[in-house]
Amino acid sequence: MHEVLEGMAIVIAALVFAVGWNACRMNIQRNVLLLACGFLGVALLDAGHTLSYQGMPDFVTPNSVAKGIWFWLPARFLAAFLLLAAVLIPWRALQPGAMPKAQRWGSLALVLAGVALVYVLVIFFPDTLPLVYVPPAGLTHFKIAAEYGVVALHLLTLGVLLWRMRGPTAFDAPALFAAVGIMALGEVFFTRYVSASDQFNLLGHVYKVLGYLYLYRAIFQGTIEAPYRALAQSEQKLQTVLDAIPDLLFELTRDGRYLRAPRQREELLAVPVSEILGRKVDDVLPPPAAAAVHAALDEAHARGRSEGHQFTLQLADGEHWFELSVARVQTDDWEEPRFVLLSRDITARVQALEERRRNEERIRHLANFDVLTGLPNRKMFASRLIQALALSQRSHAHLALLHVDLDRFKTVNDSLGTDAGDALLIDIARRLQAQMRPEDTVARYGGDEFFVALPLTNAQEAAQRAEALLAELRKSSQIAGQALVVTSSIGIAMYPEDGQDMQTLMQRAEAAMDKAKALGRDHYCFFSPEMQTASAHVLRIENALRTAIAQGQLSLHFQPQWRLQDGRLVGAEALLRWTHPELGRVSPAEFIPVAEASGQIIAIGQWVLDTALAQLRRWRDAGHAELTLAVNLSLMQFRQPDLLAVVQQALARIGVPAQALELELTESIAMQEPEKAIATVQQLAAAGVQLSLDDFGTGYSSFSYLQRLQVHCLKIDHSFVSHIEAPRGLAVVRAIIDVAAGLGLQTIAEGVETPAQLAALRTLGCDMAQGYLLARPLPQAEFEALLARQASGQALIDL
Numbered sequence: 001m002h003e004v005l006e007g008m009a010i011v012i013a014a015l016v017f018a019v020g021w022n023a024c025r026m027n028i029q030r031n032v033l034l035l036a037c038g039f040l041g042v043a044l045l046d047a048g049h050t051l052s053y054q055g056m057p058d059f060v061t062p063n064s065v066a067k068g069i070w071f072w073l074p075a076r077f078l079a080a081f082l083l084l085a086a087v088l089i090p091w092r093a094l095q096p097g098a099m100p101k102a103q104r105w106g107s108l109a110l111v112l113a114g115v116a117l118v119y120v121l122v123i124f125f126p127d128t129l130p131l132v133y134v135p136p137a138g139l140t141h142f143k144i145a146a147e148y149g150v151v152a153l154h155l156l157t158l159g160v161l162l163w164r165m166r167g168p169t170a171f172d173a174p175a176l177f178a179a180v181g182i183m184a185l186g187e188v189f190f191t192r193y194v195s196a197s198d199q200f201n202l203l204g205h206v207y208k209v210l211g212y213l214y215l216y217r218a219i220f221q222g223t224i225e226a227p228y229r230a231l232a233q234s235e236q237k238l239q240t241v242l243d244a245i246p247d248l249l250f251e252l253t254r255d256g257r258y259l260r261a262p263r264q265r266e267e268l269l270a271v272p273v274s275e276i277l278g279r280k281v282d283d284v285l286p287p288p289a290a291a292a293v294h295a296a297l298d299e300a301h302a303r304g305r306s307e308g309h310q311f312t313l314q315l316a317d318g319e320h321w322f323e324l325s326v327a328r329v330q331t332d333d334w335e336e337p338r339f340v341l342l343s344r345d346i347t348a349r350v351q352a353l354e355e356r357r358r359n360e361e362r363i364r365h366l367a368n369f370d371v372l373t374g375l376p377n378r379k380m381f382a383s384r385l386i387q388a389l390a391l392s393q394r395s396h397a398h399l400a401l402l403h404v405d406l407d408r409f410k411t412v413n414d415s416l417g418t419d420a421g422d423a424l425l426i427d428i429a430r431r432l433q434a435q436m437r438p439e440d441t442v443a444r445y446g447g448d449e450f451f452v453a454l455p456l457t458n459a460q461e462a463a464q465r466a467e468a469l470l471a472e473l474r475k476s477s478q479i480a481g482q483a484l485v486v487t488s489s490i491g492i493a494m495y496p497e498d499g500q501d502m503q504t505l506m507q508r509a510e511a512a513m514d515k516a517k518a519l520g521r522d523h524y525c526f527f528s529p530e531m532q533t534a535s536a537h538v539l540r541i542e543n544a545l546r547t548a549i550a551q552g553q554l555s556l557h558f559q560p561q562w563r564l565q566d567g568r569l570v571g572a573e574a575l576l577r578w579t580h581p582e583l584g585r586v587s588p589a590e591f592i593p594v595a596e597a598s599g600q601i602i603a604i605g606q607w608v609l610d611t612a613l614a615q616l617r618r619w620r621d622a623g624h625a626e627l628t629l630a631v632n633l634s635l636m637q638f639r640q641p642d643l644l645a646v647v648q649q650a651l652a653r654i655g656v657p658a659q660a661l662e663l664e665l666t667e668s669i670a671m672q673e674p675e676k677a678i679a680t681v682q683q684l685a686a687a688g689v690q691l692s693l694d695d696f697g698t699g700y701s702s703f704s705y706l707q708r709l710q711v712h713c714l715k716i717d718h719s720f721v722s723h724i725e726a727p728r729g730l731a732v733v734r735a736i737i738d739v740a741a742g743l744g745l746q747t748i749a750e751g752v753e754t755p756a757q758l759a760a761l762r763t764l765g766c767d768m769a770q771g772y773l774l775a776r777p778l779p780q781a782e783f784e785a786l787l788a789r790q791a792s793g794q795a796l797i798d799l
């Protein structure tokens with residue numbers, strides 16, 4: 001039985017060695033190497049113990065119990081020390097890579113040398129060894145103490161193990177714990193036996209075998225089971241990763257034969273996977289795609305990997321783009337090279353890039369071309385003009401810059417709507433473009449303004465081109481079902497005579513265009529230095545006007561208005577005056593149009609309204625309650641969407657009744673947008689404000705229009721009054737007064753300069769009059785002096 005149990009123990013210890021030794025060829029684990037080599041020593045010592053056992057044939061020298069024990073004890077101590085060392089040395093997780101040969105073979109040699117030493121001592125020098133067994137007494141104290149020493153080492157190992165098992169371990173700690181625990185128990189039995197065949201000795205051997213078995217299990221688990229499990233897990237993980245990859249994955253041979261498809265996406269394949277495997281790419285893919293795969297395989301074969309080769313495939317849902325990534329699989333030299341090919345569907349990316357390219361192209365186009373007409377815009381025109389000027393400079397050539405502006409384009413927009421206006425602009429742009437030579441550029445500058453650059457063109461040629469353009473633009477356009485005829489005005493500036501740079505030339509072409517308009521439209525006009533002077537003056541006025549209110553340069557004069565029935569001063573017209581420190585007194589006839597064109601008229605108009613109402617308030621407070629004050633409205637003011645609110649707020653803020661304010665609106669302003677004018681006047685009239693129609697008779701208002709325009713007074717223009725002494729002039733004024741009377745409106749004659757004019761007006765029944773004959777526009781103090789004289793009962797005018 002002893003031999004059987006020992007035989008089993010030797011075999012298991014040898015297995016521990018075999019498994020551990022081979023595992024160390026693939027992994028670096030010092031603990032395993034220690035146990036493996038150590039337990040080979042244990043197996044050899046146990047073999048010596050078995051062979052020396054009493055009852056066995058003599059092993060080199062006569063066998064004895066003591067001889068057996070002398071092989072036994074080193075084996076036990078070796079096992080105990082090995083286990084203790086194995087749990088003391090930190091266990092590292094499995095690391096791929098072979099243990100260095102020198103380390104493995106060195107450890108083995110060390111163990112074998114130790115074992116050989118024990119063999120030599122026990123066989124040839126037994127007398128040097130202490131007594132371990134004395135028949136018939138049995139085991140000596142030394143032997144028992146030695147066995148307890150082994151037990152103590154095992155207990156120490158168990159303690160270390162328990163301490164290590166508090167946390168996760170990189171080895172099979174429970175199996176190792178069981179192995180050490182059982183071996184320790186077995187050793188206790190070996191301290192108790194008397195005869196080699198008693199039950200303690202037997203039990204000790206059984207426990208020893210069991211302990212070895214657990215040790216084997218621990219080594220097997222750590223070196224074979226665990227790596228296999230980790231491998232299975234890692235393969236599972238790899239498959240999960242592969243499943244998550246949205247690409248096609250194939251394994252191919254060097255010549256492009258499909259071996260495997262670890263990741264299948266049938267929807268990205270023209271043919272099912274089953275039909276692909278075993279075939280070559282040339283048989284499956286169209287030639288350009290197959291060529292891309294071969295190129296990728298060649299590259300991966302040469303460099304280990306390849307990326308970026310692309311091809312397209314026509315699939316059921318349309319054309320798809322694919323990009324290849326190929327990696328060469330590590331194989332042994334004798335194996336056929338294999339490649340993992342990842343085919344990524346990059347259709348969305350390609351489409352997004354294409355979309356981005358298109359968007360960039362669109363943005364570039366928007367940045368350089370006018371959206372409505374497709375003509376170059378300001379930016380593009382500027383760059384082309386600068387280039388053309390540089391070229392003209394180098395070649396000493398002329399260049400003509402034309403500013404084309406449509407005449408009365410606004411009327412088209414107002415009467416036919418902006419869609420018709422847009423259609424007209426598109427048509428005009430097309431016609432302008434058709435007139436251009438390859439070297440010319442026409443651009444839309446916004447609204448109905450166009451600029452044309454004509455390189456290599458002298459003044460004579462520019463005039464001919466302008467004539468041709470005017471003639472072309474004069475032709476009718478079919479817009480909104482009707483033939484529309486729009487003329488245009490062209491201003492021309494010549495390089496180098498009129499300017500050397502873009503800015504100057506453009507300003508001068510614009511000034512020339514203004515002149516063409518002033519000449520009656522449908523004209524072209526070359527720039528002349530006089531225009532420059534005029535426009536410089538206008539620019540000066542415009543700039544100076546900006547600070548006029550803040551610097552207190554504005555004031556109001558008041559021209560008295562007289563009731564012709566009794567000669568009383570009943571009102572005044574507020575007239576704006578501007579005195580500039582350098583420009584001196586500037587006439588409103590000069591600066592009001594500039595203020596209008598630059599938009600400053602809104603602020604200036606507000607100032608006039610507030611100042612006039614404040615003055616009126618003071619006069620009314622001073623007892624002139626019947627006095628009214630007329631304030632002129634410009635076109636821009638009249639078009640203010642919040643005009644009613646502006647007027648009402650001013651009245652309320654200053655505390656003047658609406659009836660005391662009269663707003664003067666010229667007939668031409670009222671006729672600009674008749675329907676809107678009727679509505680605005682109606683709102684103001686409803687608010688109680690009086691309205692008079694200035695310059696009456698100079699415009700084209702019809703009776704029906706007059707009937708709907710809720711003004712209370714017609715102001716007979718100076719030009720009619722000045723001709724009143726002639727029969728036809730008299731007839732005109734009479735007609736105006738009769739119309740007004742018929743419509744229930746008052747009349748006021750302006751510009752009365754002679755007693756005869758005044759007499760005629762009275763005879764015709766005109767209600768009121770103002771003019772130099774009666775009084776010029778007066779500063780506040782002088783006007784107040786008149787009021788004071790009237791209040792004191794003096795007659796101010798002779799009727």
Ligand SMILES: Nc1nc2c(ncn2[C@@H]2O[C@H](COP(=O)(O)O[C@H]3[C@@H](O)[C@H](n4cnc5c(=O)[nH]c(N)nc54)O[C@@H]3COP(=O)(O)O)[C@@H](O)[C@H]2O)c(=O)[nH]1
Pocket residue numbers: 559573574575576577587588589592608632633634694695718750751752753770771772773777
């Ligand atoms: N929008 C605003 N327009 C204004 C304002 N103040 C003036 N104006 C307009 O400027 C134009 C020139 O005005 P002005 O130089 O003040 O000339 C006015 C009178 O001085 C002049 N007048 C008055 N009586 C006579 C006369 O007997 N003979 C004669 N030759 N001229 C005379 O007429 C001008 C007043 O005209 P009208 O307004 O049509 O009543 C002028 O168009 C002003 O309207 C302002 O605050 N806002």
